[in-house]
Structure formats: C-alpha cells, structure tokens
Amino acid sequence: MMTMVRKIGALVLGLVMLAGLAAPALAAVKVTVNGTPITDVQIAQRVKLLALEGGGGTKGATEQLINEVIQIDEAKRIGVNISDSQVDGAFLTVARNLKMSEENLKKVLSQQGVNMQTLRDRLKASLAWQAVVGQVVNQNVQVSETELDAKAASKVTAANSYDYILKEVLFIGGGGRSGQANAYRAAFKGCDSAVQLSTKYTDVAVTDVGRRHATQLPEALAKELAGLNVGGITKPRVVSNGVSMLAVCSKAEARDLTFIKDSIRQESGNDQLKSAADKYLKDLRAKARISYN
Structure with a gap:
C-alpha cells in the first residue's frame, strides 16, 4: 500500500500545483490572498496530500496554497478558465499512469484521508498555471544559437x-x-x-x-x-x-550537430522556461495582497 501511495505522490507532484476549497461553516480562515480565503481545513487537507509526496508540513502546505491562488488569479486575468472536464481529464491521466481505475484511485486517496476535491483543486491550479506559462512566459524564452553550437560541438x-x-x-x-x-x-x-x-x-x-x-x-x-x-x-x-x-x-x-542541438535546445529551453516561470510567480507574489490571521 505504501508503495502505491508514494507512486501517487510522485505522479501528482509531476502534474500539479489550487484555487480554494469551499470553506465549511466551521472552518477558520488562516490566510487571505487577493481576497480569497485559505482555511485551516484546506491547509490540513493539503498537508495530507503532501504527505504522499514525502511531506512538507503545515508551512509547506500553506505556501503552496498561497502560490496556487495567485496562479489561478493570473490565469483568470489573461482569460484562462479551466473547465471541470479538463480537471476530469487530468485526474484520469493520474489514474491511468498508475494503471488503476478512477474509482480505485479515489479509494486509495480516501484511505489516506485526502478529500477528492483537494486533489481536483490542485490539478486545476496546475492546468491554469501551465496555460499562463505557455501564453505569457514561453514567448520570452529564447535559446542562443551560438551557445547551442558551442555546447553541441563539445559533445561530438x-x-x-x-x-x-x-x-x-x-x-x-x-x-x-x-x-x-x-x-x-x-x-x-x-x-x-x-x-x-x-x-x-x-x-x-x-x-x-x-x-x-x-x-x-x-x-x-x-x-x-x-x-x-x-x-x-x-x-x-x-x-x-x-x-x-x-x-x-x-x-x-559526418559531423552533424542537428540532432545534438535539438536535444540541447529542448533541455536548455525547459531549464530557462522553469527559471522564467519561477521568477514570474515570484513577481506576482510580491504584488499580491497576502494577510495572515
């Protein structure tokens, strides 16, 4: 069981990042981000989800939830709205990669005390942020051809x-x-x-x-x-x-650098894209209105 749980955690970590759960009547608001509340119930649920990935605790869960609210807000600002069917598709992908049915995946998560909506919200935020990165960040990432030539030549x-x-x-x-x-x-x-x-x-x-x-x-x-x-x-x-x-x-x-360059281009592009996306999120967070209760 623990092996399966850790596999779930690894897959979720690769796919995802939250808008907020609807707060139960007795939930206490711990953080407000741009007017969106994050409750103690949400944080507790995220702690359980992070536990499947090796941990993170309350601090890690809170920080992740804050980032995801910001990501969802930015997606909405540029006109991106993630539908329930898109989230359904992402959840199905997780299940298929684990070689299990959706119902079995739900059962395993339930056994670990993870509410289904917690994972769905995280998937939604991940899809939204991917769209933001694709539309806004990706166009600003350029890989130097001169640098590619030099790196490729060194691998011949x-x-x-x-x-x-x-x-x-x-x-x-x-x-x-x-x-x-x-x-x-x-x-x-x-x-x-x-x-x-x-x-x-x-x-x-x-x-x-x-x-x-x-x-x-x-x-x-x-x-x-x-x-x-x-x-x-x-x-x-x-x-x-x-x-x-x-x-x-x-x-x-035949000293052909084409295929070496293509491989390096993809690797370098991915690294630069991640760095640019991280900086973009950091800048958004610096401008966000975050208050702790």
Missing part, C-alpha cells in the same frame, strides 16, 4: 560522428532466439545477401532502416556501430518483439 565524439545506412535483422519471438541470431551473425557476409541468408531461418524479418546519423541512436549502439566496417553487423540484442541486429550497409564520417 568519435562514436557519434558517422552517418549510416542500416538494415535491421529481427528474429521474431523471445530472447530465446539469441542462439539463432548469433548463428546468422557468424554467417553474415554483407547487406546484399542479408535477405537470402534469412531464408535459412524461420520467423526472421530483414527491413531497411535507411539513413541514420549516430546522434539519432542510443549511445551504446552508436559506439558499437562506430567499431564496425561496412558489411558488419551488431551483436544480438533483445527488444520488445524479438532479437534484433543492425547491419552496416554504408558508413561515412
């Missing part, structure tokens, strides 16, 4: 400096077919006879992979291919649908 190695034309030889079935794959590999004489050789075995598929640059391939595979000449074939490796080998039909040196 002997193994990822080749351009290939490849064929895949796939022994369909489980890992138990590795013996036949090794036999095929020992008899392999080059791409021109790859299909003919495959007729000596059962359930073998030879397909044209086409042109691939080393930077498009997993690092370990790129290193292995770099050590092969034209007409060579990789060692058998177990994949989801059988045992696979790649044959080298053509190989040429």
